[in-house]
Amino acid sequence: MTIASNLGFPPLGAARELKRATEGYWSGKVALDQLLETGAELRRRHWALQRDVGIDRIPVNDFSFYDRMLDTCALVGAVPPRYGWRGKEVDLDTYFAMARGSQRKGRDVTAMEMTKWFDTNYHYIVPELEQGQSFQLSSHKPIVEFQEAKALGINATPVLIGPVTFLLLAKAKGDVFDRLSLLDSLLPVYAEVLSELAQAGATWIQLDEPTLALDRNEAERAAFLHAYGQLSKRAGKARLLVATYFAGLDDTVSTALALPVQGLHVDLVRAPQQLDKLLTAWPKGRVLSAGVINGRNVWRADLAKQRELLDRAAAKVGREHLWVAPSCSLLHTPLDLDLETKLDPELKSWLAFAKQKLEEVVALAKGDQRAIQESSTAVKSRRASQRINNAAVQRRAAAVTDKDRVRGAPYAARRKAQVDLPRYPTTTIGSFPQTSEVRAARRKLNDKQLTAEDYERFIEAQIGKTIRLQEEIGLDVLVHGEFERNDMVEYFGEQLAGFTFTEHGWVQSFGTRYVKPPIIFGDVSRPSAMTVRWSRYAQSLTQQPVKGMLTGPVTILQWSFVRDDQPRAETAKQLALAIRDEVLDLEAAGIRVIQIDEPALREGLPLRRAEWSGYLQWAVDVFRLATAGVHNSTQIHTHMCYSEFNDVLQVIERMDADVISIENARSGSELLQGFEEYKYPNEIGPGVYDIHSPRVPATAEITTALKSMRRVLDDAQIWVNPDCGLKTRGWEETLAALKNMVAAAKEMRNGSS
Numbered sequence: 170m171t172i173a174s175n176l177g178f179p180p181l182g183a184a185r186e187l188k189r190a191t192e193g194y195w196s197g198k199v200a201l202d203q204l205l206e207t208g209a210e211l212r213r214r215h216w217a218l219q220r221d222v223g224i225d226r227i228p229v230n231d232f233s234f235y236d237r238m239l240d241t242c243a244l245v246g247a248v249p250p251r252y253g254w255r256g257k258e259v260d261l262d263t264y265f266a267m268a269r270g271s272q273r274k275g276r277d278v279t280a281m282e283m284t285k286w287f288d289t290n291y292h293y294i295v296p297e298l299e300q301g302q303s304f305q306l307s308s309h310k311p312i313v314e315f316q317e318a319k320a321l322g323i324n325a326t327p328v329l330i331g332p333v334t335f336l337l338l339a340k341a342k343g344d345v346f347d348r349l350s351l352l353d354s355l356l357p358v359y360a361e362v363l364s365e366l367a368q369a370g371a372t373w374i375q376l377d378e379p380t381l382a383l384d385r386n387e388a389e390r391a392a393f394l395h396a397y398g399q400l401s402k403r404a405g406k407a408r409l410l411v412a413t414y415f416a417g418l419d420d421t422v423s424t425a426l427a428l429p430v431q432g433l434h435v436d437l438v439r440a441p442q443q444l445d446k447l448l449t450a451w452p453k454g455r456v457l458s459a460g461v462i463n464g465r466n467v468w469r470a471d472l473a474k475q476r477e478l479l480d481r482a483a484a485k486v487g488r489e490h491l492w493v494a495p496s497c498s499l500l501h502t503p504l505d506l507d508l509e510t511k512l513d514p515e516l517k518s519w520l521a522f523a524k525q526k527l528e529e530v531v532a533l534a535k536g537d538q539r540a541i542q543e544s545s546t547a548v549k550s551r552r553a554s555q556r557i558n559n560a561a562v563q564r565r566a567a568a569v570t571d572k573d574r575v576r577g578a579p580y581a582a583r584r585k586a587q588v589d590l591p592r593y594p595t596t597t598i599g600s601f602p603q604t605s606e607v608r609a610a611r612r613k614l615n616d617k618q619l620t621a622e623d624y625e626r627f628i629e630a631q632i633g634k635t636i637r638l639q640e641e642i643g644l645d646v647l648v649h650g651e652f653e654r655n656d657m658v659e660y661f662g663e664q665l666a667g668f669t670f671t672e673h674g675w676v677q678s679f680g681t682r683y684v685k686p687p688i689i690f691g692d693v694s695r696p697s698a699m700t701v702r703w704s705r706y707a708q709s710l711t712q713q714p715v716k717g718m719l720t721g722p723v724t725i726l727q728w729s730f731v732r733d734d735q736p737r738a739e740t741a742k743q744l745a746l747a748i749r750d751e752v753l754d755l756e757a758a759g760i761r762v763i764q765i766d767e768p769a770l771r772e773g774l775p776l777r778r779a780e781w782s783g784y785l786q787w788a789v790d791v792f793r794l795a796t797a798g799v800h801n802s803t804q805i806h807t808h809m810c811y812s813e814f815n816d817v818l819q820v821i822e823r824m825d826a827d828v829i830s831i832e833n834a835r836s837g838s839e840l841l842q843g844f845e846e847y848k849y850p851n852e853i854g855p856g857v858y859d860i861h862s863p864r865v866p867a868t869a870e871i872t873t874a875l876k877s878m879r880r881v882l883d884d885a886q887i888w889v890n891p892d893c894g895l896k897t898r899g900w901e902e903t904l905a906a907l908k909n910m911v912a913a914a915k916e917m918r919n920g921s922s
């Protein structure tokens with residue numbers, strides 16, 4: 170019989186117990202013992218769940234109180250000096266201080282950096298490493314959790330992030346140096362962990378090396394071979410499974426196959442094409458863990474189709490060496506579809522969350538004919554359903570031509586027809602403080618404690634106040650403040666056809682922050698205007714231009730669970746047409762400046778460089794499709810933040826927005842350096858201050874920032890704006906910062922500086 174295996178399970182708990190307990194601990198309301206017990210209880214519950222479903226190979230050490238990369242830092246003692254840690258077992262307070270910074274218990278330290286985990290919306294803590302630093306075993310978490318499971322009669326598989334991936338994802342502090350130069354000091358610590366686990370009775374140990382499936386140079390490939398050459402000698406009786414996911418091995422196949430390990434996991438959902446290459450050279454007796462159930466989305470699989478892949482693999486590697494598994498850890502899917510009591514039954518019959526995905530794994534492993542049959546029926550019914558197919562939308566998308574993506578005139582000519590503004594025009598990115606009062610009003614509306622009319626009155630009052638304050642401060646292009654929005658994607662999803670929402674579909678974003686991504690299940694269209702009411706109201710209160718504010722098609726796509734039955738590009742095109750309609754309605758309502766936010770454009774880049782240009786082509790196309798319908802006189806803005814822009818500067822030009830505002834304080838001089846080498850043609854507002862801190866920037870600081878921009882950009886190109894939206898800030902610091910920002914712009918105009 171084929172083994173049913175799992176790579177990782179979401180730790181949160183059905184009632185979000187882990188989030189509550191952890192945040193409770195941070196605020197001092199939950200004792201350490203209680204937090205630890207909540208963790209232990211969740212682990213027990215989730216192991217039992219996996220066992221009861223029929224999973225043979227259950228992971229441990231996939232649980233984390235914050236993040237698995239951070240766990241790995243603790244494991245190997247990679248604790249930056251500022252945390253004052255003294256080199257014994259890394260305690261939970263040090264651990265959380267690394268994650269979030271701390272001003273408690275005599276410590277005043279900043280957090281470690283956080284960044285996106287490959288192409289997911291999960292953020293990991295980036296290890297900070299110094300040249301020549303040493304490592305030492307500093308946490309026994311994997312062993313403790315292995316023993317906990319063992320005590321319950323479960324011979325679990327400890328899961329570690331592999332040493333090469335750990336180093337490749339780390340950041341070199343101080344002088345730039347080759348992170349892989351630390352491999353030889355790191356490996357003995359891993360060897361110690363493996364041998365302790367083997368002694369404790371682990372029969373398999375999983376080492377996650379997703380970076381092996383990305384573009385790798387010669388030295389990096391050699392590092393994998395070297396690392397596993399060393400580790401395989403130290404694993405005792407335990408066998409090693411190297412796990413790759415999110416991309417295919419393709420050109421790293423031979424490296425992967427040459428690793429002296431007993432098993433290899435590959436993602437056959439993202440990269441089914443790698444299977445044939447792997448099978449032609451598959452080493453005899455090695456276990457193939459076939460990731461055939463998608464760990465990155467919420468759709469029920471077509472099991473019959475996946476069984477064909479498995480049969481092909483089995484014919485070569487032998488059934489006894491074949492494991493069936495999800496494509497990656499189930500961390501990126503919600504916990505359990507059974508919790509959704511309000512979902513429409515037809516939609517629900519198409520979905521699978523973590524628990525249901527494990528049932529699919531088991532059905533395939535055990536060859537459960539009935540389940541396989543049922544899944545194919547469900548997939549067919551979804552394909553044919555009236556719910557997903559909208560002929561009008563499909564016709565319209567098919568009829569789009571290049572002309573629909575081109576503005577009437579080039580930028581230079583358009584500019585003359587657009588709003589008249591002083592040099593160094595000032596604006597904000599859209600949202601103003603979402604105070605507890607604003608959130609309470611939304612909650613009351615949902616709980617029916619507030620009528621729709623009263624809620625609208627309330628939002629109008631917020632808008633009125635915000636317009637007045639912006640006028641007083643002297644900003645040039647105003648915004649309405651986005652008070653009516655819970656979230657920049659959800660707000661639009663709720664008003665578009667083809668979307669649905671869950672009650673409990675939480676997915677970890679970072680630490681204790683979880684999001685409930687909307688599910689795009691069908692053809693997308695816009696039944697009626699979504700934002701016009703608020704923009705028109707705001708514009709009616711002032712002579713200054715008010716900027717309409719929309720989320721772009723790529724960002725909506727990127728932050729939702731998307732259909733798996735058509736290419737992402739096609740769904741993005743439908744989203745673009747819906748946004749295009751909204752843009753035109755805003756224009757017709759007298760809005761002269763419209764911003765379409767695309768903060769997720771950069772993060773949508775495929776993991777492999779070879780696929781970049783294809784993605785960028787359609788991403789630019791859909792942005793243009795959303796925006797190009799307006800008259801020359803309408804000024805189109807876009808906004809991006811918190812990513813590496815220098816890879817995509819030229820692409821930004823191709824989007825042909827009249828103005829882009831772009832976060833700059835954190836990625837700082839890097840962005841401006843990019844503009845030294847490359848001349849951006851349209852207008853641009855590199856953020857002049859970081860909105861993540863309540864700190865109020867002084868006018869002089871802002872003029873300094875603007876002057877450094879002037880070195881690489883023309884006066885006439887530069888806009889003055891913060892880095893990003895202000896929704897997480899308080900009013901007081903917001904107003905003070907914006908006043909200084911306007912003062913700085915005025916100084917620049919007067920040339921008095």
Ligand code: GLN
Nearest residue numbers: 598599600766768894895
């Ligand atoms: N317009 C949005 C805001 O100001 C943009 C948010 C973002 O870039 N993530 O909140």
Ligand code: ZN
Nearest residue numbers: 768810893894
């Ligand atoms: Zn932003």
